[in-house]
Amino acid sequence: MTEERTSPPQLRLSGGVFTFSVLRLESLDPGQLEVQLKTPEPVKQFLHNAPIVLDFLHLPDQQLPLRPWMDILRAAGCFPVGIRNASPAQAEAAAAMGLPHLRGRELEPALQETPAEPSACSPAHTTGTGVSTEPGQILRHPMRSGQRHYARNRDLICLAAVNAGAEVLADGHLHVYAPLRGRAMAGVMGQEHSRIFCASLEAELIAIAGIYAMPDPGHPLWGKPAEIALEGEQLRIMPLGT
Amino acid sequence: MAKIVVVTSGKGGVGKTTTSAAFASGLAIRGFRTAVIDFDVGLRNLDLVMGCERRVVYDFINVIQGEAKLQQALIRDRMLEKLFILPTSQTRDKEALTAEGVARVMDELHGEFDYVVCDSPAGIETGALRALYHADEAIVVTNPEVSSVRDSDRILGILAAKSRRAEEGKEPVREHLLLTRYAPRRVQGGEMLSLEDVKELLRIPLLGVIPESETILQASNQGIPAIHMKGSEVAAAYEDVVARFLGEEKPLRFTQPEKPSFLKRLFGG
Numbered sequence: 368m369t370e371e372r373t374s375p376p377q378l379r380l381s382g383g384v385f386t387f388s389v390l391r392l393e394s395l396d397p398g399q400l401e402v403q404l405k406t407p408e409p410v411k412q413f414l415h416n417a418p419i420v421l422d423f424l425h426l427p428d429q430q431l432p433l434r435p436w437m438d439i440l441r442a443a444g445c446f447p448v449g450i451r452n453a454s455p456a457q458a459e460a461a462a463a464m465g466l467p468h469l470r471g472r473e474l475e476p477a478l479q480e481t482p483a484e485p486s487a488c489s490p491a492h493t494t495g496t497g498v499s500t501e502p503g504q505i506l507r508h509p510m511r512s513g514q515r516h517y518a519r520n521r522d523l524i525c526l527a528a529v530n531a532g533a534e535v536l537a538d539g540h541l542h543v544y545a546p547l548r549g550r551a552m553a554g555v556m557g558q559e560h561s562r563i564f565c566a567s568l569e570a571e572l573i574a575i576a577g578i579y580a581m582p583d584p585g586h587p588l589w590g591k592p593a594e595i596a597l598e599g600e601q602l603r604i605m606p607l608g609t
Numbered sequence: 610m611a612k613i614v615v616v617t618s619g620k621g622g623v624g625k626t627t628t629s630a631a632f633a634s635g636l637a638i639r640g641f642r643t644a645v646i647d648f649d650v651g652l653r654n655l656d657l658v659m660g661c662e663r664r665v666v667y668d669f670i671n672v673i674q675g676e677a678k679l680q681q682a683l684i685r686d687r688m689l690e691k692l693f694i695l696p697t698s699q700t701r702d703k704e705a706l707t708a709e710g711v712a713r714v715m716d717e718l719h720g721e722f723d724y725v726v727c728d729s730p731a732g733i734e735t736g737a738l739r740a741l742y743h744a745d746e747a748i749v750v751t752n753p754e755v756s757s758v759r760d761s762d763r764i765l766g767i768l769a770a771k772s773r774r775a776e777e778g779k780e781p782v783r784e785h786l787l788l789t790r791y792a793p794r795r796v797q798g799g800e801m802l803s804l805e806d807v808k809e810l811l812r813i814p815l816l817g818v819i820p821e822s823e824t825i826l827q828a829s830n831q832g833i834p835a836i837h838m839k840g841s842e843v844a845a846a847y848e849d850v851v852a853r854f855l856g857e858e859k860p861l862r863f864t865q866p867e868k869p870s871f872l873k874r875l876f877g878g
Contacts, residue, residue, distance in 0.1 A: 514770070
């Protein structure tokens with residue numbers, strides 16, 4: 368015992384699995400990122416204090432405006448914690464700024480509606496690491512006025528009512544097997560293929576990938592089962608199950 | 610060991626204090642040792658409704674701050690031997706309700722009583738949070754109108770997130786809906802939400818319906834809990850509420866408009 372007390376505290380390392388949002392940069396122009404970050408308020412709230420991984424997949428192999436990007440993201444309230452899909456030179460530049468090069472699995476493909484082509488899938492692909500199978504999150508209790516719930520990187524399934532003044536959000540699809548009376552946002556991080564399904568459409572606001580609509584009680588599907596999808600720049604509300 | 614019941618609503622003026630007084634009296638009539646506590650610091654009302662305002666020497670806040678013993682502050686009800694009132698202070702503010710202080714008083718009451726009824730202030734600030742924190746059961750008082758229902762919904766969300774039971778991961782607080790100031794005729798005319806509407810929106814078990822009535826006003830002006838107004842609909846409705854709370858089956862009353870009498874129909878009312 369005495370020995371332990373006199374010895375210096377030991378370094379304790381343990382493993383952990385974390386979920387980060389991945390921001391895919393499409394342009395080298397920092398101004399464009401700044402414009403894109405001017406998102407609706409709810410999205411802004413998620414970005415607040417969120418750890419973000421920058422994805423360089425779509426960028427050419429050249430020097431990147433890392434410093435301005437970092438400044439813009441920090442100003443938006445997020446914490447850049449790493450990069451991915453970078454060239455060796457880019458990784459080195461990022462490391463110098465304290466951003467490690469990460470090789471995480473990506474969750475997004477699972478959420479995108481990919482055309483069904485089972486035969487085209489090579490065995491190597493099915494056993495690979497590309498596709499996530501993280502199931503949606505299930506909420507059994509009613510969401511009441513003033514409550515909000517965000518399912519990050521997955522679908523959200525609500526088994527009880529989402530009441531007026533409540534907010535449910537998901538990066539993937541949003542299913543509400545009860546009246547949807549509050550605010551519902553799917554594809555919060557920009558996944559345009561996400562959809563909203565509800566047993567009774569009475570929502571204050573619906574949104575997919577930041578495009579929103581405020582349905583009113585005069586809508587033909589008001590109070591009925593509905594599916595909502597993003598088509599171009601507009602939300603389309605369709606009857607569910609017909 | 611006492612069961613702690615909070616009477617809450619979010620919205621003001623819906624009938625929390627009237628209900629706390631009537632419900633606590635009803636439990637005491639049934640022979641349970643009952644304490645009713647006023648959490649509405651600064652807007653002391655419960656003692657008025659219970660008709661004991663002139664007997665308040667020490668209050669809840671004095672006990673919390675160690676200036677008086679609990680026994681000194683508890684007032685025995687005029688009519689019921691098993692009922693005690695813990696009034697609040699008119700001069701302090703809600704910050705005086707410290708979490709530790711309230712917990713200490715609750716602990717002390719726990720051993721002495723069968724039921725502790727907490728009369729919550731309106732709103733979702735400190736006073737309301739303290740009142741619901743220790744609750745085992747909650748009576749959510751709601752009027753048949755949209756804003757009251759919305760506020761009740763909000764309070765139900767807070768009960769599910771911020772009560773002690775929620776924080777400690779225990780079985781959730783048992784929720785009861787009490788619809789008050791219900792006027793069946795105005796529901797029929799579409800001026801008020803119906804019982805079905807409210808049940809559909811809040812989706813918690815219904816404990817009872819208290820009809821809108823002049824009797825309530827008379828009762829509180831005289832400092833008599835409404836359950837003592839013999840022969841009135843309101844008293845009968847509160848008796849039903851207490852019975853249902855204790856697990857008895859009672860059919861709903863006073864939810865249909867009264868049929869005009871034969872003579873009234875003949876000659877016009």
